[in-house]
Amino acid sequence: MKPDNRDFFPLTAFAKRFVDQLAQCRELGVNTLEASEHHVLLELPYNPQVIGYPDSGVIHGGVITTLMDTACGAAVITAIYHQSGEVELSPTLDLRVDYMKSATPEKPVFGFAECFKLSSSVAFVRAIAYQDSMDAPLAQAVGSFMRIGSELMTDEFRRVMEGN
Known part of the structure; x- marks a missing residue:
C-alpha cells in the first residue's frame, strides 16, 4: 500500500491484524481496542489459565510482560506505517x-504503549499496564x-497486514 492511501487504512484495524497474527496473543485472548500514529491500547481479559499464584488468583508477571511487549511492537509498526506507508x-x-x-x-488488564521516536534503525517506546x-x-x-525494513x-504476512 502506498503512503498516499494511509488515510483509508485505519490504524486500529492494522494493529489488530498484527496482534491477531501472534499465537501467544490469540491464546491469551488479547484484544486490540485502539491505535493511532502514536499509540496502541490492548486488553488482556482475565483468564484463570494465566494465574501465576493460585492462592491469590493474581495473573503471572510473564503474561503482563507479553502484553506490554506486544503493545509496544504494535505501536512501533503503526507509527512506521503512518510515517512511511510501509509494512515493516x-x-x-x-x-x-x-x-x-x-x-x-x-479484572482485565490494559496495555497502553506509545512509540515516541523513530530513527532509521531503531524505534523507542514507553508503556504502562x-x-x-x-x-x-x-x-x-x-x-x-x-527496524529491519519491509x-x-x-x-503472506504483508497481505494479511494490508488486509488483503
Whole structure:
C-alpha cells in the first residue's frame, strides 16, 4: 500500500491484524481496542489459565510482560506505517519492565504503549499496564525495537497486514 492511501487504512484495524497474527496473543485472548500514529491500547481479559499464584488468583508477571511487549511492537509498526506507508516488522531489541503492584484478580488488564521516536534503525517506546486507571499502573516499560525494513517480510504476512 502506498503512503498516499494511509488515510483509508485505519490504524486500529492494522494493529489488530498484527496482534491477531501472534499465537501467544490469540491464546491469551488479547484484544486490540485502539491505535493511532502514536499509540496502541490492548486488553488482556482475565483468564484463570494465566494465574501465576493460585492462592491469590493474581495473573503471572510473564503474561503482563507479553502484553506490554506486544503493545509496544504494535505501536512501533503503526507509527512506521503512518510515517512511511510501509509494512515493516520490528523485533524487540530491549524491553525493561518495572512491576509496581499485582493485578486485581477477575479484572482485565490494559496495555497502553506509545512509540515516541523513530530513527532509521531503531524505534523507542514507553508503556504502562493498568486496570482501572492509567494513573495507577501495575507496571511500566521502556524499550527499543529494531527496524529491519519491509523487504524481509513474507508476502503472506504483508497481505494479511494490508488486509488483503
